Amino acid sequence: MSENIKPVTIKDVAKELGIHHVTVSRALRNTGSLKAETRELIKKTANELGYKPNRLARNFRNKKSDVLAVVVPDLRPYFFSKYISDFIEVAQKEGYSVMIFQSSEKADLEKEIIDSLIGYRVMGVVASVAKDTVHENHFDVLKQEQIPYVFFDRAPEQTKASQILVNNFQGAYDAVTAMLKSGKKRIAYISTNYEHKIFQDRLLGYKQALKDNGLPYLEELVVKGGFFMKDGFDVTKTLMALKEKPDGILAVRDEIGIGAIKYLKENGIRIPEDVAVIGFDNDPMGVACEPELTTVDQSVPSMVEGTFDLLLRQIKNNSLNFEKKLIEPKIIFRGSV
């Protein structure tokens, strides 16, 4: 065919009908669930416009690949880099290769990434969403292309996709209970400024543990730090400046907890005698400090295994399921409690 004739594309058909091009592609490929009338209308329009399915392109699109995609908000936190490394190990044993993307905690970038995955012919997607991702509309394109996806650790608040989450409520609840059992009476809570549900759940667990032990919830003991050691250091300074000081601190990240430990030690406050500290994540960093940090472990290996299992079953059955798994966290006791 001549280099000058521009062939009619699926996008042209979609434009003509004012519908999404993936819907057109589904109709022309007879895939997905689509009203018969819609499918016919699309095919009719495609013919009228002179659309010719490009065989190579179609084989390309239909070709089974062995690629899985992992999308995370940030590669730096130990939890995510450890998760990905473990996931790749498991995937390779099953003969899959893995491509990784970082949304940098931005929902719009996350959307771009998800859109791009269609072109890469991935067999499945595993994602932990950005802090400002509330709905999962930008994942619909995967559904439309019948690409299975599973959320891990962080899922959109309403989703009909499979997901494997940590019981964050229980993790915080158990951590507070442990400090109260050790004789503490004023437990402070240091969060990040991220609004994501996993942090809300941890706060709820904190509140519930106080309630169940007949203790009041005190605004002054709940502070928001940033994400890192320095932030934990600074907010702990604020907490220890209170007229009635806390005798226990629950930090939503180990790095924040280590920052707390550093402030306490620099100011001659004994850990755990004067103030106990517990973090979240079981970051190896928690073993570097002294005393070593007691932490809520989210069992990355079982989360990886669970994600892979949820994903693989959908790939093998060639169907999209909705399953929800909850990982029960475990407290790892070290010197700080």
Next chain:
Amino acid sequence: MSENIKPVTIKDVAKELGIHHVTVSRALRNTGSLKAETRELIKKTANELGYKPNRLARNFRNKKSDVLAVVVPDLRPYFFSKYISDFIEVAQKEGYSVMIFQSSEKADLEKEIIDSLIGYRVMGVVASVAKDTVHENHFDVLKQEQIPYVFFDRAPEQTKASQILVNNFQGAYDAVTAMLKSGKKRIAYISTNYEHKIFQDRLLGYKQALKDNGLPYLEELVVKGGFFMKDGFDVTKTLMALKEKPDGILAVRDEIGIGAIKYLKENGIRIPEDVAVIGFDNDPMGVACEPELTTVDQSVPSMVEGTFDLLLRQIKNNSLNFEKKLIEPKIIFRGSV
């Protein structure tokens, strides 16, 4: 065209001539440097076999994408996760999206990844090679497809590709010199069991610093640990069991150095009075321990900037260059020296 006629592909032409299909594709697209006779022979054979360039496929192949690929051996070490996060920030400002791959320190997996990049139409590749990657043959396919690539931190020993490396010799040299200046006389060296050149260079820097200060190189003071804190803890135990104990330790990774600090403290050995410790990487973990770990900083930001600069110039000039940049490391002094 009918769904039944199987069109002649580039691979068919390649098979006919017994040459690599990318060579055929280059000849037919008049790209790359290729002997005129070869190019003509390939075109002649293609015509004889009835090869018709598929326009869509060709546009697809020639289409400028905005995707860059980063390939690292392991995502868990802070150096790599920090590098990638920073690289993505810079790339986004320039309008590029980034896909990430982990070779898990395996050269064969690295090869698979590089091969797959062709299909993803990446504009450029940034790679730090696996510990057992010595030659760069498996990167040639990028050259053939005229996809620019830059090595950072770890490059194959012989390469004609652009690269940005850290002056590891100097980093180790300066670290040892700093401990000698502080009055130490028996500096031990803890390495990993990785044979990669970056670790060999650090050992050479260690040896040279001893020599320039009139000190002997003693086998018993040079030990190989693993990669993590526990390993540093264990080998330090071995070192401190020597009849003549070291009064300084250079570890090739901060995690190993922190393991050393933990052993020393648990055994009442004062840091830095009795034994000074210096690590490599400027891992935030080094600030978690006490005393805080003095470290050789490899300046991730300037390495990211340098890599991106080397890559972007090749992309914009649409040419592959060979440039070598060396980053001069800087010692960050903390409590352990």
